Amino acid sequence: MENESDTNFDWYGPDAATFGDRVLGAREKAGMTQAQLSRRLGIKLTTLQAWEEDRSEPRANKLQMLTGMLNVSLPWLLSGEGIGPEEPNTAPLSDDIQTILIEMRAIKTDMNRTADRLSKLEKKLRLAMK
Known part of the structure; x- marks a missing residue:
């Protein structure tokens, strides 16, 4: 049984995806490997x-x-709002799964x-100590 939140779930939205998830999803939707995109951007593969x-x-x-290379808007890439690739073809997620993902x-x-705080400390x- 579907409920309203299942059908309105924004797969790449701020509650479901991180910046990295959106980069990965858009790259895959564009049909590029990590190596191809990093080469086109002029960056190291490890950076991507x-x-x-x-x-x-x-x-x-x-x-x-x-x-530009992923054909998405800057706001979408940063926040999940705006023009992005089509959502993946998946069945609606149950409330339990959405809660777990969040x-x-x-x-x-x-x-x-925490890792950032540790690095600063x-x-x-x-x-x-110097």
Whole structure:
């Protein structure tokens, strides 16, 4: 049985996808491999992989190039709102699955923030030890 939230689920929206998820989805929809896109952008493959894994984000000039190559809007790439690729052909997700996905994204975001805080503390410690 479907409910209204199942049919309105925004697969690439801010509650369901991260920046990296949107890059990966748009790249796949464009029919490009990571190697092909990184070569076209003039970046290392590891840089693109970091973007898709939400470990880093591109600078403004590469972000603009990325939107052109993937045929998506800048707002969509950053927030999930705007013109993006078609949503993947999947069955509507149940409320339970949507809740799990949202919680997983929140945990991933928290982990990234914690890793950033740890890096800053390590840098402070190195400076304090000099």
